[in-house]
Amino acid sequence: MAAAAGLITSLSVAADTVTGMAGIAVIGAGMGALTAAARLAVAGHRVTVYERTQTYGGAVRRFERDGFVFDTGPTLLPLPAVYRDLFVKTGKEPLESCVELVQVDPSARHVFADGSEVSLPNASRAGVVSALDEALGAGAGQRWGDFLVRAREAWDRTRRPLLEEPLWPNWSVLADREPYPAVPHKRLLRTRRAATLAEVGAWELRDPRLAAMLEGHALAYGLDPRITPASAAVLPYMEHAFGTWYVRGGMRELARAVYERCLARRVEFVFGAEVARILDKDGRTAGVELADGTVAEADFVLAPGGFAGLPARGEGEVAPQRGLPSRLTVLLALRGPRPEGTAHRTVVHAPDREAERESLFGPAPSVPARPTVTVLRPDDARLAPDGDHEPVTLSAVVPAGAQTSDASVEALLDAAGRVVPGLRERLLWREVRTPADIARETGAAGGAVPAPALAAAGGRLLHPANSTGLQGLFTVGGWSHPGGGLAHAGMSGTLVSGLIVEGPEFRGSR
Template sequence: MATVTVIGAGVGGLATAARLAAAGHRVTVFEQAAVAGGKLGRHERVTGAGTFRFDTGPSLFTLPQVATELFAHTGGPAPELDLVALDPLVRHRFPDGTTLDSCAGAGFADRIGDAFGAPAAQDWRRLWRRAARVWDTSWRHVLTAPVDSPLRLAGLAWRLGDLAAIAPGRTLRGLGRRHLRDPRLRMLLDRYATYTGADPRRAPAALLAIPYAELEFGGWYLRGGLGTLADALLARCAALGVTVHLGTPVESVLVEGSRAAGVVLAGGTAVRSDLVVANADALHVYRDLLPSPRRAAALAQRSLGGFVLLLGVRGTTPQLAHHTVFFPDDYDAEFDAIFGDPARPPADPTVFVTSAADPAARPDGHEAWFVLVNAPPQGAFDWRAPGVADGYADRVLAVLAARGVDVRDRLLFRDVLTPADLETATRCPGGAIYGTASHGLTGLLRPPNRGAVRDLFLVGGSVHPGGGLPLVMLSAKIVADRIGAA
């Protein structure tokens, strides 16, 4: 069995470590932060009223069977995970004041019919038949299999039905315009491009698999917060004998000849191993840990980032669901701002609010709001400039007030997190949530899991098969399987 060094104790790193340890490998994890979890972050604020707890990363748990398989494969179920099914999955508030609550399964089309009329529901059902084909093709050929080059996807050309489903050259926006007549449904579909940090006008149509995974199979909240997944993974790693060093940054990948031979820690200590797994943004790997200018240049187009308000709110807000999204009048203006040159924060952004009805998240008589706005990454825009973050926080609260939810006189506190803060916390360049933006046909080709040198592997949301908790855990399975087959 091999000795393995894992860089990063995010979900991808911990999941890979658990799988490899269960297979008999000796695994050591180095994490630069003081806590495990990576982008599955948590924030706690203690006040006179009590303690507020926030998830600062993913807010929806989908495809739980992926986690179930991971824990079963590494020693048994994870009783720490307490799943709470969400209905609605998301409450959508449109510019004209209409509301649409999404849910899993065929019932969503019925809700569309009730809210927008029978023709809109008919359009959605037609799109959904297409989405099922996209999902089936994506699951079989992309999400659960290694994709190291365009040749892998080119193989779909021999399966004409699969190729037609993926629709190379078509965008998610184009797919919506072709199938959906109601502009509100088009807006709803466009939002799923942001799940990969992309502009829907440039995102590949195959990203239709993302809403299908959520709206066909459902979504859950983990009681106690989604950060409990990181706790469960860390506990599983400990039970399997994985050594995890927190607060221990890795400065570079140690290379001997043409293979990865370990890592060099901050301060210069070399730690040798047979294999290295990097659970870090691919640009950070190829720009900083293993400088590869050509690979780094190909990753320069950063995905969008997130501007976050963490709010302690007095009282209750009945018009909110667990997740509520407030759309702007001009959705395109948001993407023009974020991906423009120069980039800038949207003046009238989409605002996404998460407010969990979980006593563990907030004191009685209060709400804990996680407010997310799509934003340009650090570097494209300077979030560290004096007054910028606080000024934009004021703007976001004013936008919410204009859309009918004014909580400015009910705030107990507000904490602000910008893309610059995510960059600092996770070493993710620019604080770009999803690494490289998924634009064009290459949007389906995330950086491969096999690294630039032998015995180096990459795992996590910035590499194949993509971002989001289930895909990151699938990434870990792909890496562990490749190592096991070597």
């Protein structure tokens, strides 16, 4: 995985680049905020994080009961190079000295509506091609492999502007140009190229099961494949090229390690401290005011992209995203051990993809009756009370703010029952996590979950710049550039620290 390790060549925030020590107030302790805080502290600044809840990590939480442990936010780590670079630049101990990173193999098992299934080897093009040919028929692997070659072109064209650099002032270039080199097809007496992910699946992959695999990458981020641009091909490409990774003990261990790195760099944390508003004076930030009336002065303020007190974005700027879906998660405590060879992640695809998409993204969004369900069964003894029990996590995309019912939960259990033998007989108890739980923990309206920034589509899937119209105020985390997901949120912290340390001319990693 040398390519992954070298992905983020990164910014070095050495103290000698700083013109002077500044006081910095960070609103919230999400992963992007923690990343920025650690980097800025190393650069010699005084950093204080104000978190309205009693813990750190944002959406990266866990649920524990009776010796069972579950991640309740992100469960797998793409692009670990983002956090490897953070640990290299902020201390002597590398990431692997602080957490145990393991590759998930197979990367995923897919169970399709027709009953066929395939397990995809992690980060192996030849292995994936062979597995697809064997499971779905000759030629399936070649079509998927050819698609990944084109997806790499889209990745090469957008990696820096949509991950490693601050949002371009002329961002309309990203909004108007489709980076995916779609194959020309004769459609209705004229030549056309696929413009959406659904068209890529239908015209280039030419197999409903391959199309379901492709569309599942968009659906996992709450994106409608029918209108999501072909540029979203970078999502499966990232997983293929850089692998799928898991942190022993759960993803909360990554949050713990980043938090402890912040403490080691003398970042101060104030928990149970809700910020009511951002203060300004003479055209720049002056600090924050807490809900209890306490005023904390600061030279710079970092706020989540969804913070209600942000100044409105001006004309010609990327507007904040609205209307993204949420998640329904069911945590299962099972009696009986995890069978040897069980896949870490299984995707049980919806029996009717169009019905699912219409439920989620139609004019009256609702919880799908039979959704695509992701089943997580980590091979991790630290998550169960003993070897005779197993924790299993089920999740599905639902509309933000959705009121889920017992029927919604049963639909997830029915889907999981296809891939977990004896599921209901083994069940000791279950815990249901709804959009309301996500909203309470993250502050996102309706429990919405942000997606990574994507090119094309008129800029609809870009996120607002990290800089704002108020001098000294920056946005960080999944609701600002470069968007949602653990890697992208971490990169937002890297970019913001660069903009503060090196100034507005900072153009990202070198």
